[in-house]
Amino acid sequence: MSKIATQCVQGGYTPKNGEPRQIPIIQSTTFKYDTSEDMGLLFDLKASGYFYTRLQNPTNDLVAAKICELEGGTAAVLTSSGQAANFFSIFNICSAGDHVVASSAIYGGTFNLFGVTMKRMGIDFTFVRPDATDDEIHAAFRPNTKALFGETIANPALDILDIERFANIAHANGVPLIVDNTFPTPINCRPFEWGADIVTHATTKYMDGHGTCVGGAIVDSGNFCWDDHADKYPGLTTPDASYHGITYTKQFGQAGAFITKCVAQLMRDFGCIPSPHNSFLLNLGLESLHVRMPRHCENAQAVAEFLEKHPKVAWVNFCGLPSNRYYALAQKYLPNGSCGVISFGLKGGRVAAEEFMKHLQVAIIATHVADAHSCILHPANATHRQLSDDELRACGVGPDLIRLSVGIEDVADILADVENALTFVK
Numbered sequence: 001m002s003k004i005a006t007q008c009v010q011g012g013y014t015p016k017n018g019e020p021r022q023i024p025i026i027q028s029t030t031f032k033y034d035t036s037e038d039m040g041l042l043f044d045l046k047a048s049g050y051f052y053t054r055l056q057n058p059t060n061d062l063v064a065a066k067i068c069e070l071e072g073g074t075a076a077v078l079t080s081s082g083q084a085a086n087f088f089s090i091f092n093i094c095s096a097g098d099h100v101v102a103s104s105a106i107y108g109g110t111f112n113l114f115g116v117t118m119k120r121m122g123i124d125f126t127f128v129r130p131d132a133t134d135d136e137i138h139a140a141f142r143p144n145t146k147a148l149f150g151e152t153i154a155n156p157a158l159d160i161l162d163i164e165r166f167a168n169i170a171h172a173n174g175v176p177l178i179v180d181n182t183f184p185t186p187i188n189c190r191p192f193e194w195g196a197d198i199v200t201h202a203t204t205k206y207m208d209g210h211g212t213c214v215g216g217a218i219v220d221s222g223n224f225c226w227d228d229h230a231d232k233y234p235g236l237t238t239p240d241a242s243y244h245g246i247t248y249t250k251q252f253g254q255a256g257a258f259i260t261k262c263v264a265q266l267m268r269d270f271g272c273i274p275s276p277h278n279s280f281l282l283n284l285g286l287e288s289l290h291v292r293m294p295r296h297c298e299n300a301q302a303v304a305e306f307l308e309k310h311p312k313v314a315w316v317n318f319c320g321l322p323s324n325r326y327y328a329l330a331q332k333y334l335p336n337g338s339c340g341v342i343s344f345g346l347k348g349g350r351v352a353a354e355e356f357m358k359h360l361q362v363a364i365i366a367t368h369v370a371d372a373h374s375c376i377l378h379p380a381n382a383t384h385r386q387l388s389d390d391e392l393r394a395c396g397v398g399p400d401l402i403r404l405s406v407g408i409e410d411v412a413d414i415l416a417d418v419e420n421a422l423t424f425v426k
């Protein structure tokens with residue numbers, strides 16, 4: 001198998017004689033067949049092929065195949081957003097009356113999706129701290145628990161998930177571990193190597209890398225044996241009445257059942273597909289992912305070290321600093337670097353943060369992260385604006401917290417920008 005840098009450039013698509021070198025954009029909603037019988041086989045899932053882009057599209061599939069290779073999985077699907085990827089990853093194996101255990105250190109959008117919106121669908125979530133003890137996590141499981149969920153590097157708290165420990169706990173309880181691997185990307189961490197069963201991504205972030213397209217992906221390791229827990233996962237292990245009585249694990253095997261069901265049922269009914277043009281742009285991002293990630297990490301490391309030494313800085317949270325409480329875990333799971341996102345606070349608190357941000361020129365103020373451009377956000381003044389200072393502290397995003405997503409500009413310019421802005425702060 002080729003190395004990950006080669007997979008970034010060439011994975012998922014090998015053109016045949018005379019075919020386009022670049023992944024073609026198949027900008028067509030529909031596909032033509034000679035006979036109704038030909039098309040009937042596709043609708044019965046008896047032949048593979050394309051009929052309607054809401055279910056599958058060749059451009060989307062080629063890019064999904066590349067991400068599948070990068071993660072070392074057996075099957076993958078692209079979604080219209082990271083939110084859709086996380087929703088499908090759970091809803092594919094849960095129905096009303098089911099329960100999921102999730103790390104509390106996850107993206108705010110995911111936290112709300114799980115704790116509010118999916119709760120309204122009758123799926124219950126119990127949140128556990130990523131640093132909870134094994135006993136505490138085991139105690140959160142119930143007979144109707146169908147999955148354990150976490151984020152490799154939490155956005156924006158930057159906690160590191162002990163993937164191997166969480167995988168062992170999930171498997172001891174007979175459920176898969178689902179990991180949102182958005183921040184490290186497979187360049188810096190491949191959760192399947194540590195026992196995770198399903199990986200999700202907001203491709204919107206580093207994979208796209210240029211702030212052009214919202215998108216997501218779900219990858220299956222093919223390692224979780226649904227048939228061993230057949231009573232828990234009837235959707236995968238018993239006939240699907242909405243698909244001519246197909247049993248996914250029988251027809252597509254352990255390696256293909258989860259993603260096939262996700263496409264055949266959830267894409268069919270919810271339609272959260274990316275446009276083929278967006279997938280094409282995502283692929284351009286993937287082609288340089290292995291070059292960009294090390295630069296993000298290197299630049300972030302330099303900025304974190306600079307901030308930690310600065311007299312006006314109160315604290316810095318970045319797992320590449322030996323002083324960080326997740327440094328040891330990061331050395332295990334992220335030996336080549338974590339990502340470009342840092343959070344920090346100034347001694348002058350909220351007021352100083354506001355002043356500091358007025359004077360930045362290289363880092364732009366944006367809600368986005370994980371982009372080639374350095375971006376900065378003061379959540380207390382933006383995403384978390386409705387919360388009081390006490391509420392902010394309670395959710396781990398204090399009024400002084402500044403989130404800096406370090407880009408791939410020249411690090412000397414980024415450092416000079418930060419240093420200059422700090423001179424305006426009391």
Ligand SMILES: *Cc1c(COP(=O)(O)O)cnc(C)c1O
Nearest residue numbers: 081082083107155182202204215
């Ligand atoms: C941004 C993000 C999401 C949501 O992705 P969208 O593409 O914005 O829907 C999910 N998980 C993590 C870790 C993220 O950073």
